Structure formats: structure tokens, C-alpha cells
Amino acid sequence: MKGILLCGHGTRVQVGELAFKAFAEKFANTITDYEVEYGFLELSEPNFEQGISKLKAKGVAEIIAVPVFLFNGVHIASDIPNMLHELQEKYDVSIKLANYIGVCQEMLDLSVDLIKQSIADEDMSDTAFFPIGIGASMAESNGDMLKLSRLAQEELKMPFMINAFTSRMTFPSVDSALAVLDQLSYKRIIALPYIFFPGVYLDNAIKSIEAFKLKHPEKEFVLCPKIGESDRLIDILMLRLKEVEDGKVDLIESRDPSACSHHHHHGHHHHHHHKH
Numbered sequence: 587m588k589g590i591l592l593c594g595h596g597t598r599v600q601v602g603e604l605a606f607k608a609f610a611e612k613f614a615n616t617i618t619d620y621e622v623e624y625g626f627l628e629l630s631e632p633n634f635e636q637g638i639s640k641l642k643a644k645g646v647a648e649i650i651a652v653p654v655f656l657f658n659g660v661h662i663a664s665d666i667p668n669m670l671h672e673l674q675e676k677y678d679v680s681i682k683l684a685n686y687i688g689v690c691q692e693m694l695d696l697s698v699d700l701i702k703q704s705i706a707d708e709d710m711s712d713t714a715f716f717p718i719g720i721g722a723s724m725a726e727s728n729g730d731m732l733k734l735s736r737l738a739q740e741e742l743k744m745p746f747m748i749n750a751f752t753s754r755m756t757f758p759s760v761d762s763a764l765a766v767l768d769q770l771s772y773k774r775i776i777a778l779p780y781i782f783f784p785g786v787y788l789d790n791a792i793k794s795i796e797a798f799k800l801k802h803p804e805k806e807f808v809l810c811p812k813i814g815e816s817d818r819l820i821d822i823l824m825l826r827l828k829e830v831e832d833g834k835v836d837l838i839e840s841r842d843p844s845a846c847s848h849h850h851h852h853g854h855h856h857h858h859h860h861k862h
Contacts, residue, residue: 589621589646591637593653596626597785603630605783648680655686657727662686667841683837684826689734696818697738704810714772715744719780721751752787760791764798774806782814
């Protein structure tokens with residue numbers, strides 16, 4: 587019997603936990619030949635260990651962990667593979683870890699699709715694009731966010747783009763990006779949250795956006811659905827699963843044990859872990 591552990595980040599907001607649980611149930615209903623459980627890295631329960639324990643109780647001996655993480659970062663590079671490696675030993679099961687989503691054609695298509703379904707007029711000549719990410723301590727991840735956004739900007743021919751990050755780890759913040767948009771004459775602003783599920787970060791961004799809208803009734807401000815609301819997300823995770831099935835990827839096997847950061851210390855790597 588084979589199992590999948592869907593790995594989420596975790597949040598302090600219950601609505602975010604419930605959204606991930608609903609997503610995990612939808613994922614489980616889509617896939618037939620695996621037992622599916624889910625777990626959170628931090629802040630929420632069930633944690634990874636509880637998810638693995640449930641799979642083991644169902645007779646599962648081989649587990650593929652599939653992270654619902656958009657980009658690389660200290661969690662994907664270190665925390666999650668090291669944690670799962672320890673749990674593999676403890677529970678005497680085989681665990682392989684799939685890759686994060688990253689910049690790929692499928693994620694670009696998902697982004698463009700969410701934008702197109704949010705607007706009535708596809709004339710982009712007077713549009714500013716405002717993608718909102720969480721931000722990471724790893725510069726490469728923030729670069730990936732800009733790369734993905736820029737590809738969407740290019741495909742839809744939006745003349746201007748400014749990215750913002752919600753976690754205070756990365757510049758610019760939502761407020762400072764809105765201050766730039768405040769100075770510009772674009773009649774329409776399209777905000778796309780590169781955020782899977784509801785949480786503190788998105789709530790704070792929406793508060794800032796609402797204040798901006800009150801100040802600029804003359805502008806059309808479009809807030810697209812979160813990327814977690816797209817039906818295409820499960821398809822992308824299936825591709826990451828297949829990479830493990832085909833023997834191409836296992837982030838536990840390829841991890842660097844010398845870079846081991848025990849999870850309970852990992853708050854030192856980045857200071858946003860209490861604000862999800």
C-alpha cells in the first residue's frame with residue numbers, strides 16, 4: 587500500500603487550516619491508487635508526524651511527501667527533508683519527497699488563467715500588474731517569484747509591473763508598492779496573490795488594498811483569486827508526484843545532511859514564522 591503526505595506550511599488562522607484540509611480532501615478524491623493524509627510544518631495540526639502515523643496505521647509502507655510550496659527556501663532545502671528523514675527512521679517507512687512547484691509553464695498558465703477570468707476587458711494598455719508574494723529569506727525564491735510574474739506580464743502584455751511581498755523579509759512591502767502605484771496613472775491595477783490559502787499575510791494585504799481603493803475610486807482594482815483556488819493546482823502537484831514515481835526526484839535522498847537545521851531551531855533562519 588502506497589501513501590501520499592500532502593505537506594502544508596501551517597498558519598495561525600483557522601480559516602487557512604480548514605482551506606488546506608478541504609484542498610487535501612479534494613486531492614484525495616482525485617487520486618485513486620494512494621492513501622492520502624496531510625500535515626503541517628509548523629503552527630498547525632496535524633503535523634507531519636501525525637500524518638505519517640495515520641498512513642502507517644492504514645498499512646502504508648511507502649510514502650511520497652508532496653509539498654504545497656511554490657518556491658524553494660529554507661523549508662524545502664532543509665527543514666522538510668531533514669524532518670521527514672528522521673520520521674522515516676522512527677516509523678520504519680520509506681519516504682520520498684517531491685519537488686516544490688517552481689517556475690514552470692503550468693504555473694504560468696495557471697496565473698494567466700486566474701487573471702483572464704477576473705477581468706471583463708482584455709485590453710491591457712492601461713493596466714499595472716501587482717503580483718503579491720509572501721517573500722523568503724532565500725534571494726533565489728524571490729527572484730523566482732519575479733520571473734514567474736514577468737512571464738505573465740509578457741504573455742498578457744501589461745505595460746507595468748510592481749511586485750510586493752507580505753512578510754517583511756523582502757522589499758518592497760505591499761504598502762510601499764501601493765505608494766508607487768499611487769503615483770502612476772494606470773486606470774486598472776490587477777493584483778494576483780501568489781498565496782495558496784487564506785492567512786494573516788493575505789488579510790493584511792487586503793486591508794492595504796481596501797484603503798488604496800477608497801483613496802482611488804477612479805481606478806479599477808482587480809483582486810484575482812488566490813492560486814490555491816485554481817483547479818490546475820492539483821494537476822501541477824500530480825506532475826511533481828510523477829517525477830518521484832519515475833525516479834527523477836527525491837529531495838530527501840538529495841538533501842545536504844551537513845546543512846541540517848533541526849526544526850525547532852529554524853525560527854533563527856527567518857523571522858516570519860509567527861505571522862502566518
